[in-house]
Amino acid sequence: MIIQKIWSWKGILNRMDYNECIPLRPHHGLCIPHYTGYGYDARFVKNMDDIIDHFNDHPDQKIVLRISADVLCLSCPNNQHGSCNKEKTVALYDRSCLTLCGFSEGQQLKWGDFLQAITKTLMETSQWERICGDCQWLQLCQKTHSGI
Numbered sequence: 001m002i003i004q005k006i007w008s009w010k011g012i013l014n015r016m017d018y019n020e021c022i023p024l025r026p027h028h029g030l031c032i033p034h035y036t037g038y039g040y041d042a043r044f045v046k047n048m049d050d051i052i053d054h055f056n057d058h059p060d061q062k063i064v065l066r067i068s069a070d071v072l073c074l075s076c077p078n079n080q081h082g083s084c085n086k087e088k089t090v091a092l093y094d095r096s097c098l099t100l101c102g103f104s105e106g107q108q109l110k111w112g113d114f115l116q117a118i119t120k121t122l123m124e125t126s127q128w129e130r131i132c133g134d135c136q137w138l139q140l141c142q143k144t145h146s147g148i
């Protein structure tokens with residue numbers, strides 16, 4: 001069914017070369033390393049698993065930093081016709097990540113380089129918790145973080 005084909009990027013990712021940019025919300029650079037298989041629903045989790053597998057296998061994958069719906073939002077129940085129903089909150093998370101890491105919206109870079117910057121600047125300090133302190137997943141991420 002068409003719906004089932006479009007909610008996961010797996011098929012698209014398999015056909016992409018690394019010069020094609022994957023759109024990514026900057027704050028998802030914090031969600032991804034803290035992810036342990038929990039999510040809004042099964043569809044979201046499946047897509048998250050596929051994207052993370054791809055990034056783990058391809059650190060040279062190019063991404064473009066966007067403050068708008070991205071590859072993870074694609075299968076999220078909060079995504080209402082291409083717009084997050086928590087847009088104000090998540091856009092603040094995105095802008096904080098960009099500012100603190102010295103990136104700008106629309107910037108293209110390799111996933112591995114982005115993750116390295118996020119890790120050094122935000123995750124190896126306590127800054128990440130201040131960025132997304134009101135997120136519903138924070139407690140779970142704190143638990144994961146203590147084991148990273």
Ligand code: SF4
Nearest residue numbers: 073076078079084090
């Ligand atoms: S909550 Fe919003 S920003 Fe986060 S994945 Fe869902 S649609 Fe995207």
